[in-house]
Amino acid sequence: MLAYAIKRFGVSILVAITVSIVTFTLLRLSGDPAVAMAGEGATAADVEYIRKHYGFDRSLLVQYSDWAAKALRGDFGESYYMKVKVSEVLFERLPVTMTLGALALTFAVLLSIPLGVLAAIRPNSLIDRFALTLAVVGQALPSFFFALILILFLGVKWRLLPISGSESWLNFIMPAIALGYYATPAFMRLTRAGMLDVLASDYIRTARAKGLRPLTVLFKHALRNAIIPVVSLAAVQLGFMLGGSIVIETIFSLNGVGRLAWQSIQRSDFEMMQAIVLVVACLYIVLTYIADLLNAYLDPRIRVG
Amino acid sequence: MAVTHTDSRLPSAEEILEPSPAAKLRRRMLGHVGITLGGGVFLVIVAMALLAPWIAPHDPYLQDLAHRLIPPIWHEKGTWEHVLGTDQFGRDYLSRIIYGARISLLIGIAAMLISGIIGTAMGVVAGYFGGRIDMAITFVITTRLAMPVILIALAVVALIGSSLQIVILVLGFLIWDRFAVVMRSATQQVRNLDYVAAAQAAGCSTLRIILTEIMPNVVNSLIVVATVEVAHAVILEAALSFLGLGVQPPLPSWGLMISEGKGLMFFLPWVIAIPGTALFLLILSVNMLGDGMRDVTAPENRN
Numbered sequence: 379m380l381a382y383a384i385k386r387f388g389v390s391i392l393v394a395i396t397v398s399i400v401t402f403t404l405l406r407l408s409g410d411p412a413v414a415m416a417g418e419g420a421t422a423a424d425v426e427y428i429r430k431h432y433g434f435d436r437s438l439l440v441q442y443s444d445w446a447a448k449a450l451r452g453d454f455g456e457s458y459y460m461k462v463k464v465s466e467v468l469f470e471r472l473p474v475t476m477t478l479g480a481l482a483l484t485f486a487v488l489l490s491i492p493l494g495v496l497a498a499i500r501p502n503s504l505i506d507r508f509a510l511t512l513a514v515v516g517q518a519l520p521s522f523f524f525a526l527i528l529i530l531f532l533g534v535k536w537r538l539l540p541i542s543g544s545e546s547w548l549n550f551i552m553p554a555i556a557l558g559y560y561a562t563p564a565f566m567r568l569t570r571a572g573m574l575d576v577l578a579s580d581y582i583r584t585a586r587a588k589g590l591r592p593l594t595v596l597f598k599h600a601l602r603n604a605i606i607p608v609v610s611l612a613a614v615q616l617g618f619m620l621g622g623s624i625v626i627e628t629i630f631s632l633n634g635v636g637r638l639a640w641q642s643i644q645r646s647d648f649e650m651m652q653a654i655v656l657v658v659a660c661l662y663i664v665l666t667y668i669a670d671l672l673n674a675y676l677d678p679r680i681r682v683g
Numbered sequence: 684m685a686v687t688h689t690d691s692r693l694p695s696a697e698e699i700l701e702p703s704p705a706a707k708l709r710r711r712m713l714g715h716v717g718i719t720l721g722g723g724v725f726l727v728i729v730a731m732a733l734l735a736p737w738i739a740p741h742d743p744y745l746q747d748l749a750h751r752l753i754p755p756i757w758h759e760k761g762t763w764e765h766v767l768g769t770d771q772f773g774r775d776y777l778s779r780i781i782y783g784a785r786i787s788l789l790i791g792i793a794a795m796l797i798s799g800i801i802g803t804a805m806g807v808v809a810g811y812f813g814g815r816i817d818m819a820i821t822f823v824i825t826t827r828l829a830m831p832v833i834l835i836a837l838a839v840v841a842l843i844g845s846s847l848q849i850v851i852l853v854l855g856f857l858i859w860d861r862f863a864v865v866m867r868s869a870t871q872q873v874r875n876l877d878y879v880a881a882a883q884a885a886g887c888s889t890l891r892i893i894l895t896e897i898m899p900n901v902v903n904s905l906i907v908v909a910t911v912e913v914a915h916a917v918i919l920e921a922a923l924s925f926l927g928l929g930v931q932p933p934l935p936s937w938g939l940m941i942s943e944g945k946g947l948m949f950f951l952p953w954v955i956a957i958p959g960t961a962l963f964l965l966i967l968s969v970n971m972l973g974d975g976m977r978d979v980t981a982p983e984n985r986n
């Protein structure tokens with residue numbers, strides 16, 4: 379187990395470094411940062427000044443190693459637009475996005491796992507069809523459009539929930555639903571397929587033949603094994619949600635990293651954009667790492683093979 | 684008419700009556716609700732896109748400020764002149780929806796083709812050769828998965844400047860991961876089968892084995908992933924355009940139309956409901972088609 383954990387850790391670090399190099403290069407090559415920062419109507423001298431001041435005139439390799447060395451110490455430079463330390467703003471906004479992600483994941487899991495289990499117990503029944511319809515519809519509804527529908531009904535027509543801001547926990551409900559429902563089809567399908575597989579296996583037949591209570595068989599014997607792949611999916615989905623929060627946070631004016639990313643893109647705030655992409659990517663890497671370890675712990679075949 | 688069989692090598696009656704595998708597949712496809720329904724809706728949208736200049740009642744770009752925000756026909760004040768109403772510039776909504784199908788389909792299919800070529804090449808090579816090559820490609824896939832798609836797409840499009848071509852290229856170069864993952868495992872499954880070994884023994888070149896022995900046997904998975912990615916690209920384009928960093932006005936992108944109507948949605952919900960429904964139907968039909976293809980081509984996965 380330890381050897382597996384160390385090996386996976388090494389790979390994760392390598393992935394993080396590669397992601398930072400690729401995104402740094404991508405952002406630098408996509409446009410001239412000095413021109414973007416100077417904005418419209420800037421003179422050539424202004425652009426030249428910014429280029430010198432921020433060191434954009436140096437080679438890409440020098441720029442990257444300089445940036446990476448600082449980033450390792452938690453210093454992502456200063457926001458060009460806000461004139462404050464990037465790390466300060468980032469860590470102030472991060473809890474909002476983490477809360478949103480956790481709530482969205484909770485919503486997705488609470489909705490999809492019971493439905494997936496019920497669908498697997500009675501394949502082709504009414505509830506199975508209902509779950510399938512929900513999955514098919516869920517996958518086809520773009521989250522920003524679903525968010526607008528939620529605002530229209532829950533926010534404006536029935537006045538149940540606030541439609542923007544991040545002052546109270548009520549502000550998080552609609553964004554969490556809008557962000558989380560998109561992940562439900564995947565969870566539901568995986569739970570259903572896993573349960574169908576497990577329920578047809580020999581050890582479940584044995585457990586039933588022993589005369590164990592049906593609910594004990596279902597939860598203690600079947601679900602426990604069927605849920606293993608769902609655990610790693612949950613980590614991956616949470617990672618996607620952090621990235622996808624840019625759309626949802628922008629719609630609901632939720633002051634998290636997603637909205638910050640959106641604002642930074644509009645303001646050509648390079649340092650901020652780079653830091654956000656790296657932090658979101660690293661969160662994803664950490665999440666998948668945890669999921670891998672959890673999987674290896676739950677399923678010994680993974681860590682041996 | 685009576686036919687007498689004298690040659691015993693001729694097929695038996697059962698064999699003649701037995702439909703060919705292709706015919707069986709066709710029959711299964713036509714009997715599948717998802718494929719017929721999804722395929723039907725998809726064909727209608729494709730027809731809309733192809734025939735746009737002939738079926739659109741108005742010029743989708745023509746502004747008519749005297750006739751702004753006419754409601755669609757099911758409202759009291761709706762007119763047959765503008766069946767789906769007009770937008771805030773007086774442009775005919777139905778015509779914009781019809782032309783919008785072109786944008787969604789073009790971006791969806793083009794981005795899928797680019798990502799499909801990249802992902803399939805990587806997946807097949809990794810799956811076929813295995814070993815160090817597989818390790819390297821798996822690492823590239825893992826790295827790509829760690830990069831947040833929407834965030835990077837938005838940042839790159841904002842820096843380069845947004846246009847239809849840029850959106851297609853950025854999406855195409857970002858969403859190849861699923862192709863690579865699925866093609867890799869599909870190739871691993873057929874790599875060790877006898878007919879591949881036979882081709883190797885016969886001295887076929889690697890390229891030939893991949894193209895003529897491996898590819899035909901992974902094509903079913905390829906089609907399923909392709910549909911998923913068309914839907915994925917359509918959603919991403921809509922989201923980018925909604926945020927103002929995808930297709931630029933005055934192009935009638937459905938995502939852009941939702942974005943433009945956002946401010947009016949509290950009073951006139953149909954302004955966002957119409958392009959939203961169009962988007963929903965397109966993605967739904969593509970997904971149903973893909974799910975159906977998976978059902979009929981892999982009968983063992985039907986449950």
